[in-house]
Amino acid sequence: MNRRSIRAGAIICALLAAGLFLGRELRHGLALKTGVASALPSPGDPSSTPAPVESAQPYSPSAKSPSVLATVEAAPLPKLAQATPAVPSIDPRKALGSKSAPITIEVFSDYQCPACRTLYVSVWRQLVDNYANTGKVYLVHRDFPLPVHAHSRVAAHYANAAAHIGKFEIVEQLLFEKQATWEQSGDVDGTVARVLTPAEMTKVRALVKGGTLEEGIKKDVELAQFYRVTQTPTSIITCKGQTYPVVGVQSYAVFHAFLDQLLSQK
Amino acid sequence: MMQSAPFTLRRGFLLLGRLFLGGLLIYAGYAKLILPGMYPHPPVGVALALFATQIDSYQLLPPWAVIQLARSLPFAEIALGLLLVIGWQLRIWASFATALLLGFVVIVVRSYAKGLEINCGCFGPGEALTIKTVLRDGALLALTAGIAVCAFLEARASHPWSAPEKR
Numbered sequence: 001m002n003r004r005s006i007r008a009g010a011i012i013c014a015l016l017a018a019g020l021f022l023g024r025e026l027r028h029g030l031a032l033k034t035g036v037a038s039a040l041p042s043p044g045d046p047s048s049t050p051a052p053v054e055s056a057q058p059y060s061p062s063a064k065s066p067s068v069l070a071t072v073e074a075a076p077l078p079k080l081a082q083a084t085p086a087v088p089s090i091d092p093r094k095a096l097g098s099k100s101a102p103i104t105i106e107v108f109s110d111y112q113c114p115a116c117r118t119l120y121v122s123v124w125r126q127l128v129d130n131y132a133n134t135g136k137v138y139l140v141h142r143d144f145p146l147p148v149h150a151h152s153r154v155a156a157h158y159a160n161a162a163a164h165i166g167k168f169e170i171v172e173q174l175l176f177e178k179q180a181t182w183e184q185s186g187d188v189d190g191t192v193a194r195v196l197t198p199a200e201m202t203k204v205r206a207l208v209k210g211g212t213l214e215e216g217i218k219k220d221v222e223l224a225q226f227y228r229v230t231q232t233p234t235s236i237i238t239c240k241g242q243t244y245p246v247v248g249v250q251s252y253a254v255f256h257a258f259l260d261q262l263l264s265q266k
Numbered sequence: 267m268m269q270s271a272p273f274t275l276r277r278g279f280l281l282l283g284r285l286f287l288g289g290l291l292i293y294a295g296y297a298k299l300i301l302p303g304m305y306p307h308p309p310v311g312v313a314l315a316l317f318a319t320q321i322d323s324y325q326l327l328p329p330w331a332v333i334q335l336a337r338s339l340p341f342a343e344i345a346l347g348l349l350l351v352i353g354w355q356l357r358i359w360a361s362f363a364t365a366l367l368l369g370f371v372v373i374v375v376r377s378y379a380k381g382l383e384i385n386c387g388c389f390g391p392g393e394a395l396t397i398k399t400v401l402r403d404g405a406l407l408a409l410t411a412g413i414a415v416c417a418f419l420e421a422r423a424s425h426p427w428s429a430p431e432k433r
Contacts, residue, residue: 231383244316245391248323248384261315
């Protein structure tokens with residue numbers, strides 16, 4: 001066997017592999033067009049995935065309502081990039097936009113993480129203006145306080161307490177914008193007091209001391225484990241039953257291109 | 267009479283190395299285009315836009331360059347992988363692959379040193395950039411550089427096909 005025959009063999013193998021690849025993709029595309037794919041295990045199929053949970057249920061940290069997390073404990077962890085049944089329970093007070101938007105973005109972040117601050121300042125506001133307010137995206141904040149940050153859990157408690165009195169957006173904005181100040185002093189209470197009235201602060205303090213908020217944060221952290229989130233910020237983007245993990249900080253232009261591509265899907 | 271080149275350790279390394287590296291590059295490109303972890307697979311346009319978000323998280327390039335790179339890199343990896351598997355003009359393509367891997371290693375090391383908590387994006391989404399990524403890319407760079415060096419050495423060595431036939 002000479003060199004030419006080896007080369008010819010390699011070319012034939014490569015062409016065969018390319019043919020198989022294209023054939024597989026073509027078949028897959030055809031299956032989708034003719035609806036064959038619907039016969040396959042689908043995101044909504046309860047036998048293949050954890051049971052869907054009623055989305056956008058009212059936020060109640062102390063409530064023992066069934067959640068996706070209860071199912072997660074029993075079920076093996078899914079692959080990160082796996083189709084999920086629906087967006088799990090969402091606290092509408094920590095979300096912006098319409099629940100019926102075609103795309104849901106759950107941002108797992110830590111109030112003391114500098115990258116989360118960058119994402120919030122450079123991307124979040126534009127997403128709110130251009131996608132959430134136009135009904136294209138449902139933007140959800142999820143707490144993922146990292147143990148390495150001394151005050152992030154306290155900050156999450158205050159933000160969740162503010163959500164209870166309908167002041168989440170303003171407190172979240174303040175916590176990120178004044179991150180450098182309170183992360184050094186640890187004075188989250190004093191920072192939050194800048195934007196809330198004394199009456200509101202009294203309610204917030206009572207909620208923080210009440211200890212009921214931890215449950216809500218724990219649920220978000222467990223959900224992060226379900227999605228295999230290990231870093232902050234991580235945005236879990238759900239569209240047409242598929243979840244796409246986007247880790248780290250992106251520029252708005254790239255995020256915008258990705259969202260437009262998702263929205264253009266038929 | 268024409269005869270095939272005798273088997274040597276270097277030729278064996280070249281053959282196995284380029285087949286492995288070529289296959290790996292083809293898979294890397296395929297994983298970025300198809301997202302094998304997802305079923306049903308999203309359209310290629312969505313996969314490429316998702317890949318763009320991964321490139322962007324390295325915080326190296328302006329958005330327009332990120333989008334262009336995301337659109338071209340997976341195809342370039344598949345083409346380069348096929349060329350390595352075929353073995354045509356191996357010196358050129360192995361050198362090209364070495365330069366590409368060197369670029370990857372530099373970027374990965376920089377991001378790791380900066381403490382960026384991002385996904386590598388090497389074989390689709392879901393792989394965090396850790397020390398393992400750095401070591402793996404370093405090992406792949408060493409392999410690619412080895413293939414390129416061996417390809418040049420092989421080209422210098424006298425070959426039975428070019429030698430005059432013995433009478």
